[in-house]
Amino acid sequence: MARYGMAFDLRRCIGCNACVIGCKQENSLPDGVFFTRTLSEEYGVFPAVNRVYIPTLCNHCDDAPCEKVCPSGATYTRDDGIVMVDDEKCIGCNSCAVACPYDQRSVMSKELFDNGLFGEGELTPFEEQGYVRFTPGTVTKCDFCSERVDAGLDPACVVTCPTDARIFGDLDDPDSDVSILIRERGGRPPLPEKNTKPKVYYIT
């Protein structure tokens, strides 16, 4: 069984946010909800200034704190390492959100679905077909586009990236692109001090 993970090549990321848009379209995310973000920071002193981009998403931790605190068993890990949320079981207590050190949980409040993208109480056809996958009041997150992965495809953010800054694959396969990249260029997990064993690595 594969153990899926991702690597971000920070030298390649240009901060175009195409991954963010691709994710929102693939998952029909309501206004203000993001499963992936490209954070940025400016540094240096004029005229030697620059900007760094840090893509983020759920790290699908091997020792996921969100799963440990979930009182209803809604958060679980698949055999392939993808951390999932079962909407049917989620009670919307938000304990997973405060337990995730990476702030990668999204609360799907009822207002998001009532107002719609244009805030007029009327949903567009795109919203109507997309929002059926969510249960208002629950907490959700990135699932590495599990439906695409099950069909043998890469997650939407990966295929949308124009610079191949996102590399997805099997971390247990030493010959996969993601494993080679992490091994050869020294991939580092985010906030390793939190001991969550993330399956997302950053290559600088």
Place this chain on the structure above:
Amino acid sequence: MATEQPVIVGDSFALGYRFQRYWNASMASAFFFGELGAGLFIVSMFYGIVPGMIGGLVATGILKAYFHLAHMGVPGNSWRAMMRPDRAWISRGIIAIAVFVVFGVAHVLLEVGGIFGLELAVGGALPQAIKIIAVLAALGVLLYHGFLISHSSAISLWSTGLMPIVSIVYALLGGAALTAALGWNGLAVDVPEAMLSLHALMLILLAALAVVLFSLMYAALNGSPGARVSMNLLLKGPFARLFVPLVIGVGLALPLVLLLWVPATDVTSLIVAAAVLVGYYAFRVYIFKAGVYDPIMSFAPTHGTS
């Protein structure tokens, strides 16, 4: 060498500290009433104050439950919160609350039966067993809140072993202050030595609270960057205007002064109870408000080692 950047970036796409925004005043109220109710029940039971025991059960069984359900996204599924006691403190807490309410109500019924001279068809060791189970469950309710947030490594301010101790001290102090206020007429007149011991208990708990609060502040200010940012928000930042006067001034210093230097009356007992509860509630609200997530920057080219 990682650089500390105490910048709160809100919900923007920028690197920096982010406030936790998932547990709000409703959740703080649930914590407050849950702990206070359990503390009030335990202290009232010790001093035999039935209104205090009933108040404790109402606070934990009704007010806490109300604020929890108000906070929950899918309240209809709330029964599922008991499903994972093997790993989740929320599940353990809900079970402790259920046991506490059932056995607490049973104990109060036995106590009321005794007051009215009613002969209940319960004898032997059963009433004592009910009492012990109610107290143990109440202790479980006291403790789970502290363990729940101290296990959250995401929010550095909360991730400390001091949190369960704060919960115990605040809950027992609030319970003692309310027991003194509710039971003044009975205790001060009929059992003055009991009131003296209650005042001594409050003084000890206030001293313990001072030690725990200042330890929490010291640990946070000398701890991880996230905890430092949170504590600076509470002591010097935008939250300091209310946190310091309410938690330290009203909740700690004022009751200490009243208990040490003002003659004990029914009015001072009420003021002490009100002051303790104001400080306690403010602590719960602002500890939630000041919680921040650490920025993911240890590997960034600007902050990393590459």
